[in-house]
Amino acid sequence: MLPVDARIRRSRDFSSALKRGRRAARGGVVVHWASGPPRREATQSPPRTTPSDAERHDPARAGFVVSKAVGNAVVRNKVKRRLRHAVAEQMPSWPAGTDVIVRATPKAAERDFGELSRDLAEAVARARGGRPRKGRRETDSGGGL
Numbered sequence: 001m002l003p004v005d006a007r008i009r010r011s012r013d014f015s016s017a018l019k020r021g022r023r024a025a026r027g028g029v030v031v032h033w034a035s036g037p038p039r040r041e042a043t044q045s046p047p048r049t050t051p052s053d054a055e056r057h058d059p060a061r062a063g064f065v066v067s068k069a070v071g072n073a074v075v076r077n078k079v080k081r082r083l084r085h086a087v088a089e090q091m092p093s094w095p096a097g098t099d100v101i102v103r104a105t106p107k108a109a110e111r112d113f114g115e116l117s118r119d120l121a122e123a124v125a126r127a128r129g130g131r132p133r134k135g136r137r138e139t140d141s142g143g144g145l
Helices: 011-020 073-093 106-110 113-129
Strands: 022-026 029-034 061-065 099-104
Touching: 011 029, 011 061, 011 099, 022 113, 029 113, 061 073, 073 099, 073 106, 073 113
Parallel strands: 061 099
Antiparallel strands: 022 029, 029 099
């Protein structure tokens, strides 16, 4: 099971990760990998002048999206449990401050735990690689050939 501080629960955190993250799909999952500067949680108290180590390095977090297209409630919950377990195994290798959204596709309902775990690992590796999406090429602005 994922620790409480390793879960994404707020809608704005999901939106932020989806907007700034790189996307990769494999088999039954689509992963949005959002690494970047440490996030700051909105708190009621002013920030401390000397943050502790825990505050300097936010843990990696994961959020899950399993729509009704995947199946009925029993199937969706089974898929979520499998994905949470797979993420818990892989999360220790993720850099601190990383937000990852894992979206299950309808194909996820047909896959066993080993296949889902492999799909997740491959999608994470692809998203971490930073390859640009199709149609997004860097252009030379120098006006050359």
